[in-house]
Amino acid sequence: MLKLNLTHAPRWLDLGRGLRLQVLPPVSTLAAQVWREMAEAGAFDETPAVDPGVAEAKAWARRVVIGWEGVGDADGNPIDAPSPETIDALIDVPWVYLAFRAGFLAPLHALEQEKNASAPSPSGNSAAAPTTAAPAANPATTARGS
Incomplete structure (x- = not known):
């Protein structure tokens, strides 16, 4: 079951070692901005210009x-207050990067994988579903023209 967050209230993400981040919930408008930024940086190229994982973590953060x-x-x-520069520097710390990926990004990726791994719907006549109707004994007659 998909649980909708209707409040969009920020939450605290504990990364360990006394570090806590106050984060907004991931929403589709932010995801679109992240993907656009990653594409512009070359993260989706055949030979990426940047590391896709780091680019994604920094863009989300x-x-x-x-x-x-x-x-x-x-x-x-x-x-006191994060800025784009200080957030990038924070994500550059290896254990922070790994903790942010595990605490914030992994749940997003799990939802994506979950939908891709769903079984086909068991209805109709497809390879994964049982036949729901027996073949017709005789062909249907053609309707008369007007």
């Missing part, structure tokens, strides 16, 4: 991360 806890600058001073 720039759109959904609206707050955080546990992020500081090189001197240890807290960075």
Whole structure:
């Protein structure tokens, strides 16, 4: 069963090591922006110009991360508000990238895989469904013209 989020309220995503991200829910308008950005960056090319996984994580993070806890600058001073530059730098940290993929992106990918793995509908006469009607004994007569 698909559970709809009708509130679109942000939630906190705990990535571990004292890092929490406040994220917006993934919606189709954001997904379209992410895919467009990835295409423009060459992530879908035969030989990608950028790593598709990193490009996707950064594109999503720039759109959904609206707050955080546990992020500081090189001197240890807290960075209160995320910016595109600081979000990209955060995703460049390998364990953060992996945790963001696992906590935010993996559920999106699971939904995509789930729909692609669904069995055919068992109705009609298809290879995966049983025959629902026996063949006609005699051909039908042609309707009279007017």
